[in-house]
Amino acid sequence: MTRTELVREGARGGRASRSRRLSPALLLISPSIILMLLLFAWPMVAGILQAFQSPDGLGLDHIERMVGDGQFGPAVRNTLLLIVVLLPVQFVLAIVMALLLHQRPKGQGLYFYLWAVPIAVSDLAAGLVWLAIFTDNGYLNSALSTIGVGPVSWLSYTNPTSQFTAILVAELWRATSLVMVIVVSGLQGIPKDYDEAANVFGATYWTRLRHVWLPLLKPSLQVALILRTILAFQTFAVAQALTGQDFPLLVGETYRFYTALQNPNVASALALVVMFVSMAAAFLYLRVLRDGTKGAAR
Amino acid sequence: MADISIRNLVKTYPGNTEPATKNISLHVEDGEFMVLLGPSGCGKTTLLRMIAGLELPDAGAISIGGRDMTYLPPNRRNLSMVFQSYAVFPHRRVRQNIGFGLMTRKMPKDEIARKVAWAAELLQLTPYLDRYPAQLSGGQRQRVAVARAIVVDADVLLMDEPLSNLDALLRLNFRAELKKIVEHIGTTTVYVTHDQVEALSLGDRVAVMEAGKIAQLGHPMEVYDRPADTFVGGFIGSPPMNFLDGQVADGRIIFGEGASIPAPAAVPPGPIRIGIRAEAISIAAHRPDLVPAVVDVVEPLGAATLLTVKVADQSLKVQIPPSQRVSSGETVFLHFAPDSVRLYDPQTGLGLLASV
Structure with missing residues (x-):
């Protein structure tokens, strides 16, 4: 055999063995593919079909029922309002907490774990804790009574502002630590040199925050923002524990249609709305906060 | 522009028993190019970072242009610096x-634009002004770091191994x-390197550091020709x-047997160590006053x-012209x-007399 023939032979052998090697790989990932199809794809398709089911095949009957419901408008409004108010406050708080930890104060480990505790608390439990505070005979009213104020019905449907504030505070407590943990890890990932360079070149703390840390934190903030927006659209247990149906939110409505009204079709339609707005928000964030610094050289 | 005065600087990093700098004093003249040269861990970068304010000394004082800067934060020292990693901000063009x-x-x-254009011109970065660092080569990023440092009218320019990458x-x-750029702008410069060629070629003066102390401070040729101790002689020069x-x-x-050179009159009898550069030794035809050696x-x-x-x-190294043919064995x-033979104490390694 000549040298070229040998090489060609080798190449052919390689190709053959590569295609044979593919099948065990497929075999190995197939359990997870099957699991994903069973637990994710199939329920999703079933949910979409359920939402668009009508007596004569497919139709918009359930969508019309959902939009026509008196609670739908308030639910959309409340959910959006919660996101618009909650997220900025939450991000400012989380960034401030992360920056404080980044200054390496004494006992920073303790602060970090204390601030991260809410992540470990189930959201229904968190809702019940805050219910114990805000309810008519709760801790807040008894504290206020000692200075001669109140009692105030914080969670009554006649007080939508205080209802909203109570949910806002509880959600802030429960979910800010997630953002903080992401920002802390993001800060730790920024090489010290950038801050030192900015410092040597005369930048004050604020200049460094604005021109060095925040821009370099952008990838972390983007992740946190997408995650938190999606989770905020799904706010349910805390609001349910605090106000029941008095302060409707989108996922709360889904729950009401599914359990109280025994209408899984409209519940599916509502779930689809939540999924759609979450996806739209994530897409928007990815577009708006796109990293333009790594484009190809012109 | 300003001079730098460093007095009795001591710094021990937390958790270390050995200080990084041991009572260092150094004066850098206004407009001077001072090179801190030494092996890894000799304290040269620590010294530079203390001048920058990125580390605070345990004792001692630093003043720049007559103003005490020892504990001032970096952003109030009017400095500029080139980092080893360049530290060019990835999110800024x-x-x-x-x-x-x-x-800052x-x-x-409009004045920023004018000065940036001037620095970009000087460092041949004009075509790249609107690029992000990720779109530049390592050499170009290095130029950006230097341009950023020279564009400010700083009192002191600090460079931490800027060429090592x-x-x-x-x-x-x-x-x-x-060298040309720094001579042109004339700023007082402190340059840290472990590369002795860089130190000799760039510095007005070189401070050779060893284990937290300055072993020798002098003009490059002086440090090369007359090492103060065997450490400096062994560190500088290739070979x-x-x-x-x-x-x-x-x-x-x-x-050894039949191998000797004349000693200067002032040297007392006893053990001694001589130092000589490879290029100061030549080989010649046999004469009784020469030192016989076997080529390895x-x-x-x-x-x-x-x-x-x-x-x-x-064992020793000898540098001969390429025209001279010698074979091993x-x-x-x-x-x-005779002018190039230096004498050292074999115990302490310190120089005894300037020359034979």
């Missing part, structure tokens, strides 16, 4: 990177360019200085030939240029 120090100094926009050819070219142990007796330094290795280097020879069981006779 080249233009905004170069102008960073001007922005609240300079008007460049490849050899780029380093050679940029070294000359850097490093040769050291040979011998005994002084009867007016001669004797290395012959390395032709193009511009010169490097020999490793053995004199009375001690041969016995040659060495002539030590």
